[in-house]
Amino acid sequence: MPFFKKKNAIENFKKLLSKKNYSDAFKIAITILEKDPDNPFVLDEAINILKQLHRKDSLENFILSIAEKKFKDGYYDKAIAILKKGLKEVPSSYSLIKLLSSIYEKKDLYYEALNCVYQGWKKAKEPEKSKLKKLMIEKLTKLLETAEELKKHDTEKLLIYFSNLARKLLNVDRCTIYIADPEKKILWTKIAHGIDKIIIPIDKGFAGYVYRTGESIISNDPYNDRRFFKDVDTITGYKTRNIVTVPIIINGRKIGVFQALNKIGEKFNEDDLSILTILALHSAPYLIESIKESKN
Numbered sequence: 001m002p003f004f005k006k007k008n009a010i011e012n013f014k015k016l017l018s019k020k021n022y023s024d025a026f027k028i029a030i031t032i033l034e035k036d037p038d039n040p041f042v043l044d045e046a047i048n049i050l051k052q053l054h055r056k057d058s059l060e061n062f063i064l065s066i067a068e069k070k071f072k073d074g075y076y077d078k079a080i081a082i083l084k085k086g087l088k089e090v091p092s093s094y095s096l097i098k099l100l101s102s103i104y105e106k107k108d109l110y111y112e113a114l115n116c117v118y119q120g121w122k123k124a125k126e127p128e129k130s131k132l133k134k135l136m137i138e139k140l141t142k143l144l145e146t147a148e149e150l151k152k153h154d155t156e157k158l159l160i161y162f163s164n165l166a167r168k169l170l171n172v173d174r175c176t177i178y179i180a181d182p183e184k185k186i187l188w189t190k191i192a193h194g195i196d197k198i199i200i201p202i203d204k205g206f207a208g209y210v211y212r213t214g215e216s217i218i219s220n221d222p223y224n225d226r227r228f229f230k231d232v233d234t235i236t237g238y239k240t241r242n243i244v245t246v247p248i249i250i251n252g253r254k255i256g257v258f259q260a261l262n263k264i265g266e267k268f269n270e271d272d273l274s275i276l277t278i279l280a281l282h283s284a285p286y287l288i289e290s291i292k293e294s295k296n
Contacts, residue, residue: 037056092124114139164284173262205229216246250284
């Protein structure tokens with residue numbers, strides 16, 4: 001677009017905005033952005049127009065079309081910035097999140113790809129939530145495929161990787177992976193942030209309850225829950241404010257439990273339980289391998 005024509009178009013655009021003639025203003029915005037897609041003023045105002053008109057679907061499609069063009073042209077960072085702008089308005093949009101996660105993967109940012117899906121999934125409602133959950137599992141699988149610990153077949157470090165991933169995603173103070181020893185009737189910490197190895201009776205605490213029953217537990221007030229084993233806090237000097245515990249099961253066999261403790265600034269909810277369950281499912285084969293290695 002020649003400079004004088006572009007300038008005239010923007011002046012007309014501003015006049016229409018001042019008159020609140022949003023329909024015609026948006027048409028001019030599209031014309032300008034086709035020639036000058038990096039114009040931040042026009043882009044922001046076009047988004048505001050669609051917000052004013054309460055056209056959520058149009059807003060989503062508008063952002064998607066611009067971001068897709070940037071992505072195809074190889075301008076990944078600009079596409080990411082546009083998609084983030086769109087997700088502020090439509091935070092659980094499956095289409096926007098899917099494209100954003102794909103761009104992150106193109107940049108080898110596999111955790112960011114998983115996390116953007118996870119954040120959208122937490123805010124979504126059905127049917128978007130189910131679609132985003134499937135996408136989240138897909139991104140988690142991709143992330144694990146890229147893990148150096150997996151490439152090196154280092155099961156010990158991979159379990160630490162799972163624990164650190166849970167800690168980061170759930171925004172918690174620490175995570176613990178317990179292994180069950182049914183013969184000795186104990187559970188012991190294979191991985192634990194901030195503490196040395198802990199051994200507890202298999203019938204004690206949330207870990208014992210979850211292992212025996214196969215049921216997952218959320219407790220946001222553990223000291224008033226009879227299933228809580230206070231002795232661990234006494235031994236470690238740690239204060240458990242809230243906790244989520246899920247079983248680790250493979251081929252119907254219970255082998256341990258996965259715990260996340262002390263969510264920062266919040267209480268645990270069903271979404272936290274779901275993501276920890278997914279991580280427990282994916283970690284189970286490596287935990288089995290680690291158990292076999294320790295016996296050899």
